[in-house]
Amino acid sequence: MTPLDALPLRPELRGRTPYGAPQLQVAHRLNTNENPHPLPAELLATLGEALGHAALELNRYPDRDAVALRTDLAAYLSRGGERVEPAQVWAANGSNEVLQQVLQAFGGAGRTALGFTPSYSMHPIISAGTGTAWVDGHRRADFTIDPAAAVAQVREVRPDVVFVTSPNNPTGTAVALETVTELYDATEGVLVVDEAYAEFARTGTPSALTLLPGRPRLLVSRTMSKAFGMAGLRLGYLAADPAVVDALQLVRLPYHLSSLTQAAARAALAHTDALLATVDAVKEQRDRIVATLPSLGLTSVPSDANFVLFGRFADAPAAWKALLEHDVLVRDVGIPGWLRVTAGTPAETDAFLTALGEVAPDHRLGD
Ligand SMILES: Cc1ncc(COP(=O)(O)O)c(C=O)c1O
Numbered sequence: 573m574t575p576l577d578a579l580p581l582r583p584e585l586r587g588r589t590p591y592g593a594p595q596l597q598v599a600h601r602l603n604t605n606e607n608p609h610p611l612p613a614e615l616l617a618t619l620g621e622a623l624g625h626a627a628l629e630l631n632r633y634p635d636r637d638a639v640a641l642r643t644d645l646a647a648y649l650s651r652g653g654e655r656v657e658p659a660q661v662w663a664a665n666g667s668n669e670v671l672q673q674v675l676q677a678f679g680g681a682g683r684t685a686l687g688f689t690p691s692y693s694m695h696p697i698i699s700a701g702t703g704t705a706w707v708d709g710h711r712r713a714d715f716t717i718d719p720a721a722a723v724a725q726v727r728e729v730r731p732d733v734v735f736v737t738s739p740n741n742p743t744g745t746a747v748a749l750e751t752v753t754e755l756y757d758a759t760e761g762v763l764v765v766d767e768a769y770a771e772f773a774r775t776g777t778p779s780a781l782t783l784l785p786g787r788p789r790l791l792v793s794r795t796m797s798k799a800f801g802m803a804g805l806r807l808g809y810l811a812a813d814p815a816v817v818d819a820l821q822l823v824r825l826p827y828h829l830s831s832l833t834q835a836a837a838r839a840a841l842a843h844t845d846a847l848l849a850t851v852d853a854v855k856e857q858r859d860r861i862v863a864t865l866p867s868l869g870l871t872s873v874p875s876d877a878n879f880v881l882f883g884r885f886a887d888a889p890a891a892w893k894a895l896l897e898h899d900v901l902v903r904d905v906g907i908p909g910w911l912r913v914t915a916g917t918p919a920e921t922d923a924f925l926t927a928l929g930e931v932a933p934d935h936r937l938g939d
Pocket residue numbers: 604605665666667668669692737740741766768769794795796797803806807808
């Protein structure tokens with residue numbers, strides 16, 4: 573096989589490895605923050621019909637602007653209280669594609685993106701893919717953002733794109749809206765609030781959607797991969813000023829969102845309440861994990877998401893391997909001392925906590 577280095581690859585991509593959590597055949601897969609609950613029967617009953625209907629027109633290109641789907645997504649977002657118009661919404665194949673389009677439109681060669689690491693590792697990777705320079709923003713030792721330090725850094729770096737992940741992946745904690753507004757005021761670039769896990773937030777955690785009016789450079793991205801339990805669908809979306817949606821249309825591929833994806837997403841949105849009914853059950857398991865960790869001599873970072881960053885371990889990769897030997901797959905996100913686990917079904921949480929009970933004595937820090 574030809575080695576990669578023999579190809580005329582862009583220099584900044586040389587030596588990189590593709591992103592991706594291990595897809596291992598393990599009894600308990602708690603490493604990619606999916607919703608473990610099966611789709612509700614009432615949705616499954618109509619999904620086939622919706623896809624069959626769309627299939628009748630598969631000889632035609634899909635609605636390039638996905639107007640009906642964007643209208644449904646706007647209606648869903650408006651449930652939070654703040655009215656969101658269809659012209660403010662854009663959708664693509666997963667929020668990763670939305671973020672890529674954002675970087676294609678607002679980043680690119682000679683431009684810079686900044687995000688507060690540790691955070692979602694695809695932000696720097698998509699930046700590299702679009703030729704956008706990346707700057708690591710700072711966090712405190714407890715993984716929270718220090719608003720004054722963050723504002724100072726943004727003023728100094730003057731990035732074209734700023735990422736705030738709220739709730740943050742992999743640490744789990746939501747970012748205060750005051751921090752978002754301070755960062756918005758500090759930057760002349762676009763500010764992307766990645767809210768992939770918003771639906772799991774603890775009560776009283778408002779969404780940055782409420783900040784959209786009057787802030788044309790604020791972008792809020794969401795996904796159907798997490799709370800909606802439809803990671804396989806690949807449907808992400810964004811809400812922003814209609815001008816931002818116009819800008820994204822300059823870089824999107826024509827007909828990027830297939831008719832089948834649009835039809836399935838609309839069928840799912842028609843069953844929003846049934847789909848989101850599992851969110852409370854997942855939050856219960858998250859809170860159960862958090863509450864149990866101290867009895868195992870471990871701790872966690874406060875979580876508004878469907879996962880928990882837990883530790884501390886003397887050697888996190890060794891603890892990860894030990895859990896795997898107990899048939900539990902969690903995520904080593906590369907933060908020394910910490911691992912991340914997705915909150916699953918009660919049975920998955922049982923398996924995780926039992927395995928952790930056996931692994932913790934040999935691996936926790938300080939023992
Ligand atoms: C913070 C964050 N944003 C975006 C995504 C991408 O989600 P998707 O492309 O499935 O919509 C993820 C997935 O794990 C994530 O954790």
